[in-house]
Amino acid sequence: MSLPLGTSEEPLPIRFADEPAHHLAGVPLEFADEEQSLKITGFWMVLVTDLLIFASLFASYAVYRPMVAAGPSGAQLFGLGSAIAETLFLLTSSFTVGIAVWYMRRGNQRAMIGWIVLTLLLGAGFLGLELHEFAVDIARGASWQTSAFLSSFFLLVSTHGAHVLFGILWAVGIVVQVLRRGLNAVTARKVYTFSLYWHFLDIIWVFIFTVVYLGAKIA
Amino acid sequence: MRAELQTPDPSRSTETEAGFEFLNPHFAPERFPWPQVWGYGGSLLLTGAAVYLVLLHVLPAAGLGALVLALAGGQALLQLGVFMHIRESRGPAWQILPLGLSFVIAFALVGMSIWIMTFKWGAS
Structure with missing residues (x-):
């Protein structure tokens, strides 16, 4: 099967950005523009590949969990209290970014930015709790060098934490852009893809909470 | 098959380019x-x-x-x-298909890793 690009006499099926964006009645701003809509579909593919990265990390965690060497096991190390607090921070931030997109759909830029800022504060709170937990673990001699179990634990959980940190920096950039350029098809698409990213991280965290923290209490 | 994106038309909301109703865009x-x-x-x-x-x-x-x-x-x-x-989505919600596939791959990856490694730990 040959690729149609460049070989076909037909015009390319995809229109490019130099054509004026036409806005459709009843369709949100970020989908009304054809190119931005394609980028949203593309961002779903980013999330799909990211999901597979996390699946690999979950697989290595599941396999290495019994390999505690001379270090503590999950049941000895993990407290449920800080994990529940981190979960509440992320679940609430998922709700607040959902409200931000709802306000964006109504064209209320000020409220949208307010709810995004609240989301980022909750995300920063989550990161603070997680770093504190890591510091306490390491102070107790449970670092990523201690055992295969702890290596896979730190790799899995800190990869998620690094995603949250990136999300916060990314959203700060988007907020600055919205403040400077207002809500248009491009900035609306960026807010929408950020919300997809943030909810995705929430889903990953729910599985980390279930497998790592609740799993340690079950075994 | 042409991949051209169609503008959603409320009057033909029950059909789609994809031919599957579950891929219809929904706002x-x-x-x-x-x-x-x-x-x-x-x-x-x-x-x-x-x-x-x-x-x-x-x-x-x-x-x-x-x-x-x-x-x-x-x-x-x-x-x-x-x-x-x-x-x-603007046209059919194509993201549902790769997302579903990635769930299958993710569960297979985790499940089969656990399954295959039980044979090794079982011996020790």
Whole structure:
């Protein structure tokens, strides 16, 4: 099967950005523009590949969990209290970014930015709790060098934490852009893809909470 | 097959380029963010239920693990449906297909890793 690009006499099926964006009645701003809509579909593919990265990390965690060497096991190390607090921070931030997109759909830029800022504060709170937990673990001699179990634990959980940190920096950039350029098809698409990213991280965290923290209490 | 994106037309909302009704784009404009409020309440409820079940040890370990994993799966579906607007798209919601495929691959990857490594640890 040959690729149609460049070989076909037909015009390319995809229109490019130099054509004026036409806005459709009843369709949100970020989908009304054809190119931005394609980028949203593309961002779903980013999330799909990211999901597979996390699946690999979950697989290595599941396999290495019994390999505690001379270090503590999950049941000895993990407290449920800080994990529940981190979960509440992320679940609430998922709700607040959902409200931000709802306000964006109504064209209320000020409220949208307010709810995004609240989301980022909750995300920063989550990161603070997680770093504190890591510091306490390491102070107790449970670092990523201690055992295969702890290596896979730190790799899995800190990869998620690094995603949250990136999300916060990314959203700060988007907020600055919205403040400077207002809500248009491009900035609306960026807010929408950020919300997809943030909810995705929430889903990953729910599985980390279930497998790592609740799993340690079950075994 | 041409991949041209079609503008959604409300008058032909029951058919789509893809030919599958579940790929039809769907937008839900709400006067008040009730879906988000219910979604938040539901996510808190699912998490609370998982913690409660684990702390009470209502089942033997294997069954309890499967139950809380199922609750996490429900949480993922809730996030996808309520907050991530998985059915929103300009044309057919193509993202549903690769996302479903990636779930299959992810569960196969984790499940088969655990399965194959039980043979090694079982011997030691």
